Amino acid sequence: MIKIAVVEDDKSYIAAIREYISRFITEQGAMIDVDVFRDGNKIVFNYQPVYDIILMDIEMPGMDGITACICCAICAECCSSCFR
Numbered sequence: 001m002i003k004i005a006v007v008e009d010d011k012s013y014i015a016a017i018r019e020y021i022s023r024f025i026t027e028q029g030a031m032i033d034v035d036v037f038r039d040g041n042k043i044v045f046n047y048q049p050v051y052d053i054i055l056m057d058i059e060m061p062g063m064d065g066i067t068a069c070i071c072c073a074i075c076a077e078c079c080s081s082c083f084r
Helices: 009-027 040-044 067-076
Strands: 002-007 032-037 053-056
Touching: 002 009, 002 040, 009 032, 032 040, 040 067, 053 067
Parallel strands: 002 032, 002 053
Antiparallel strands: none
16 A cells, blocks of 8 residues: 655645556556645654655745655654654
8 A cells, every 4th residue: 555645735636546547447456545734733743663764845835845854754763763
């Protein structure tokens, strides 16, 4: 199972990404689980490094994508022994 996090505030982009992933699942027979976060704060709060792929918008209200990426990377690095 591939786990994907989509961090995006625009509903139309979320719908398009979901459509692309659904098409990929149909064509390739892949097993994919998608979680959607509407801003950077949502993924950073209680972050656990369970995602194989994170699709991150850069400009969002609240916490922007660059800051969210940095926070997630720091959390994964500092807490990696907690998730083994």
